[in-house]
Amino acid sequence: MIYTVTLNPAIDFIINMDNPILGTINRSDSETLYCGGKGINVSMVLKELEVHSIATGFLAGFTGKEIEETLQNQGVQTDFVHLENGITRINVKIRSDEETDINTKGPSISDYDLHLLIKKFDEINSDDIVILSGSAPKNADDTIYAKLLSKIAKSGAMTVVDSTKKKLLNTLEYKPxxxxxxxxxxxxxxxxxxxxxxxxxxxxxxxxxxxxxxxxxxxxxxxxxxxxxxxxxxxxxxxxxxxxxxxxxxxxxxxxxxxxxxxxxxxxxxxxxxxxxxxxxxxxxxxxxxxxxxxxxxxxxxx
Ligand SMILES: Nc1ncnc2c1ncn2[C@@H]1O[C@H](COP(=O)(O)OP(=O)(O)OP(=O)(O)O)[C@@H](O)[C@H]1O
Ligand SMILES: [Mg+2]
Missing domain, CATH: 3.40.1190.20 (Ribokinase)
Structure with missing residues (x-):
């Protein structure tokens, strides 16, 4: 089985408009919503390639439910940890002559939430693949991917890490x-x-x-x-x-x-x-x- 892990998914709210100006009321020409997050994107493209995967990670609140339903409607299996507080983030992307993005922080996770996510890999084995992609919740430290990998690597599963800086460097000892x-x-x-x-x-x-x-x-x-x-x-x-x-x-x-x-x-x-x-x-x-x-x-x- 292939698992994709998205620790901090998002709904992208794309607003198309001319000349946004700070400090005034701006009106959009059109707007679209996309459910996303890097691991989720990987699962969606795998689905296009007719490769089955399970999307996991953290979701919270009504935006989290929306992402889960969208994935399921598109035929992607989900197995997320549902956080008790907060909502999965909405990122605002303003598209005019220039591109302006406001990426929000999203909910915090507790040690117990991380424990629940790590537990999902109890039965993993060397035939499995785990793909870890994207940013982490605001209160997670740079060892979060390494903590996940320290368990996954022991099973012999193949791993992929799409991250950066210390979060990436800390995973390398687990030989992605x-x-x-x-x-x-x-x-x-x-x-x-x-x-x-x-x-x-x-x-x-x-x-x-x-x-x-x-x-x-x-x-x-x-x-x-x-x-x-x-x-x-x-x-x-x-x-x-x-x-x-x-x-x-x-x-x-x-x-x-x-x-x-x-x-x-x-x-x-x-x-x-x-x-x-x-x-x-x-x-x-x-x-x-x-x-x-x-x-x-x-x-x-x-x-
Ligand atoms: N403008 C483009 N024209 C053609 N191919 C592109 C273009 N942008 C990206 N690609 C293809 O997609 C690959 C990955 O793109 P890129 O290097 O932009 O990834 P990225 O910055 O990690 O993107 P993201 O993190 O937003 O998913 C490129 O190596 C190339 O094959
Ligand atoms: Mg990238």
């Missing part, structure tokens, strides 16, 4: 199968200047020396580069097209990589499917759909 920093996350994790492929390689190898098995560095429309545990360096360009919404491109890439690797056990194919999913999301309004993924994969494979 895959980590997927984007280039900015690589820069902020090491507080270093990273501009050439040679720089990227230097820091990816550093991450491998700390314990990461495979390191996939994504670079938006410039594509990505994969450093495998058997010392291959595989560059993959991204298909060209009009980017409509790049939010979730990285999550789609993680879903595509895992689905591709499970199907083929081949890193090159996994990276191609990962890229097809990432770019298909960048070229779509929301997350990628099957048709667009297939179209992108054909384009990538024909090169």
């Amino acid at each position: 199968f895959l980590i997927k920093p984007n280039i900015n996350e690589l820069i902020e994790t090491f507080d270093a200047k990273i501009s050439t492929l040679h720089d990227v390689e230097k820091y990816a190898i550093k991450l491998q020396n700390l314990g990461a098995r495979n390191v996939l560095v994504s670079m938006g429309d410039k594509g990505s580069v994969l450093f495998t545990e058997d010392k291959q360096v595989i560059l993959q360009s991204a298909p060209q097209g009009e980017a409509i919404n790049t939010v979730g491109a990285g999550d789609s890439m993680v879903a595509g990589f895992i689905a591709g690797y499970l199907k083929s056990k081949d890193y090159k194919f996994a990276l191609k499917l990962a890229t097809a999913c990432g770019s298909a999301t960048a070229f779509s309004e929301g997350l990628c759909k099957q048709n667009e993924i297939s179209r992108m994969l054909e384009l990538i494979e024909s090169k």
Whole structure:
């Protein structure tokens, strides 16, 4: 079974409008709601790839219920810990000539809530995969992913971590199968200047020396580069097209990589499917759909 873990999910409230001005009443031209959070995005894209997963993590209040129902209606199985207090956050994204985002904090978790989440992995085994993605609740410290992984790793399950800075670095001793920093996350994790492929390689190898098995560095429309545990360096360009919404491109890439690797056990194919999913999301309004993924994969494979 594949589990995706989203510790701090969100409903994104997208507001399209001209010239928002602080200190006045602004009126929107249109608005949309998207249920999300990074692990949840991975589950949704896996579903498009016809790969079953269980979405877990923390949810709270009426917004949490909405996310759970949306996932279930889309055929994604859920098994979240429901927090007693607070509501799952609503992030406000204002789209005008510029993009302005207000990402809210979301509910706090207690030690007991974390214990309940860790307990969900009691029966996990080496055939399972656990994907940990995104930000953590406001009161969680930088060891939260490491605490989850210390239990999961003992079972021999394959793990994926899409996080940054100390939260990411603290997990590496548990030897995640895959980590997927984007280039900015690589820069902020090491507080270093990273501009050439040679720089990227230097820091990816550093991450491998700390314990990461495979390191996939994504670079938006410039594509990505994969450093495998058997010392291959595989560059993959991204298909060209009009980017409509790049939010979730990285999550789609993680879903595509895992689905591709499970199907083929081949890193090159996994990276191609990962890229097809990432770019298909960048070229779509929301997350990628099957048709667009297939179209992108054909384009990538024909090169
Ligand atoms: N503008 C784009 N055009 C084509 N492909 C893109 C574009 N943006 C992203 N992609 C594809 O998606 C992959 C992942 O994108 P990116 O590096 O932006 O991830 P990310 O920053 O982790 O995204 P997020 O965290 O918002 O999900 C890229 O390597 C590329 O293959
Ligand atoms: Mg990302």
